[in-house]
Amino acid sequence: MPYADDVAVHQLVEERAARSPLAVAVSCDGQSLTYDQLNARANQLARHLMNHGVTAGRLVAVCMERGVDMMVALLGVLKAGAGYAPLDADYPAERLNFMMRDIRASLLITHSHLRERLDNVGPVPQVLIDHDWSAISAHDSADLPPQAGPDDLAYIIYTSGSTGTPKGVMIQHRSLSNRLQEMARRYELTSEDRTLQFASISFDAAAEQIFPTLMSGGRLLMRGSDNWSPSRVLAEIREQKITVAELTPALWEQVIPHLDSGKEFGGQFRLMVLGGEQVSPVSVNAWFQRTSVPIYNTYGPTEATITATSCYIEKAEEKVL
Missing domain, CATH: 3.40.50.980 (Rossmann fold)
Incomplete structure (x- = not known):
């Protein structure tokens, strides 16, 4: 798709700041910046x-x-x-x-x-x-x-x-701007979204969690420096009213059993993004037995600017692409 990829990502964030100066942009461990x-x-x-x-x-x-x-x-x-x-x-x-x-x-x-x-x-x-x-x-x-x-x-x-x-x-x-404009469109991010920023910035997936949300006027909720257990991931999504999260499949699989305890993500949570590892059909089936929240399964080598392919999953599948 054609994008204005001659406009850098930070310029797109500047444009959003001019439109929504008082909206909260980022929060972490009790600190926030508009x-x-x-x-x-x-x-x-x-x-x-x-x-x-x-x-x-x-x-x-x-x-x-x-x-x-x-x-x-x-x-x-x-x-x-x-x-x-x-x-x-x-x-x-x-x-x-x-x-x-x-x-x-x-x-x-x-x-x-x-x-x-x-x-x-x-x-x-x-x-x-x-x-x-x-x-x-x-x-x-x-x-x-x-x-x-x-x-x-x-x-x-x-x-x-x-x-x-x-x-x-x-x-x-150019590559970063093109890719992140596409991710913002694909994830349908808006100013109403609250995105979990989980990955270390040493991994390129962090850029995909950070900039599309800031380009869209949403709120970025950062995990602090401490490690989160699967139960805490679930609790933070629910209590912080997070709408979009991206996790590794290994951590996501550990979250799934905690949905059996009667605790849920909350009605606001609308999208789980997975990337970095192979996704098992067994885990996908277990997920959709417990929740109807759709999944984007993504893959891409660092050289291809974060995400090269993605597959939208909204029900149990025999084969996960």
Whole structure:
């Protein structure tokens, strides 16, 4: 389908912020930002990064605890024209060192309390988003003119690689914008949706959970840094009135038996998205014995920009595509 894929994802979020400035954009562990606050803070961070020499074609490493500041960081990097490279602070030091050397990051965004874990990543300039916020917030909060074009880098995601050596996959703005506009359409996202953001940003599925919702004016509810049990996943969907969630099939299969306890998702929950692993017909049948919520079964290598294929499932099937 034709999309305006010369318009970057962060520009589509800017457009939504202009239309719905007071709507809540993202929530995590009791903290929330409206669209206006999220967009303004990302603009300030972008200008701060540009003052540190960040430009189109450069890569900025992002190693942060999960929370609303993480969304500010991702949007800020994109607005500055650079691509983001997400790093998981819990990765072994050897892997972090390899990734930092490999991407030749021009800068690292992190939190003060994570500095000790990152002491050995090399002499890379750092922005401590909590410690440096007074300086960051002094910048203009207005939208910037586009700093990167459709063919510039949006992000780099590391996979394990077939040989076990981490392999960086580079994705351009045009590909990301095209894919996420399609996902927003396919999932029929609107400003009424409340989407669960569950995946680590070190996986490309996170982008599919984050940006289509923000482009559509919905509310992103982020899992914090703690791990959630299957029963908690069910409880959070019900109590936070989440309408759309994306899980790995392995976790989803563990959620299914908890529906037998008499607890339900709630009438607002309308779509489960699965991706990353094979989906069993037995589990699909068990799901539809307990709920009528449809499933999108998705698949795609990182190189193909998150999701290359999807199959809509609304009843028990002998074979799952």
